[in-house]
Amino acid sequence: MSDDAKMDRRHFLRSGLRAVCGVAVAGTVGALAARGGSDDLVWQIDPDRCVACGNCATACVLTPSAVKVVHEVPMCGFCDLCFGYFAEQRPGDTETAENLRCPTDAIVRNFIEEPYYEYLIDEPKCIGCAICVEGCRQYGNGSLSMQVRHDRCVNCNECAIAVHCPADAFVRVPSDDPYILRSERLEEEEEETVEPRRPSPGPEPARPAPAPEPDHIAPDEFAPSAGDEIHPEELDEFIEPEAPPAASDDAEDADDLLDMLGVDLL
């Protein structure tokens, strides 16, 4: 298969998976909206503040925790060697427990085509330990994030995790928009940084009309008859003003002109 064909297939897979991811989140939001009004606030993790410390797994009042990992597939690199999935130090590359990062085998790895693999979360197995998030952030695209699942969370007034979170990553969000997805944030940031359209150039400024020619009569328009009487001072207006000849040439030019015209000076 050509590289182009592979990329087209990969793009198709990404688009399809993006739709699946969107439907899953929308379904959860819908269920939550039925429980609370838009004025209510609920707990959520800001994924850009979370440092994957692991406290979410043990500090929640629920066991297992109401916090689970979420895989934002549109951001995933579909890596062969995924460090959210494989342990950093491992005896081999087989998919056996000693080589895996997740302590509960909650990540499912599926082959797509060389060299791409997809990674899905088996949610009931996830205990919210954030070990996979740390690996993905360190070596991958950061497509794994921790989120409070609102089909489990009982929205404690004093959330036990908020008290123990070392990164101030536990925040209050509206109950009708209870998830913070990194992929959506990145999309919004990209839209904001798209260069604004340049305004279309205005009409060409009108060019100034050419300055009027100096008011004089060109010598070739002057055609006196032979024998006309002309005073020397009248000759000045028939000599081009732009390039006055040197003083020593004036008399010669006037004489030449008179000779040419056959005019006798008085």
Ligand code: SF4
């Ligand atoms: S306690 Fe805070 S920093 Fe630690 S994993 Fe949970 S949200 Fe992230």
Ligand code: SF4
């Ligand atoms: S509000 Fe309660 S149930 Fe929800 S994550 Fe915090 S401690 Fe767990």
Ligand code: SF4
């Ligand atoms: S490593 Fe921890 S957070 Fe990640 S899937 Fe496994 S149990 Fe869940």
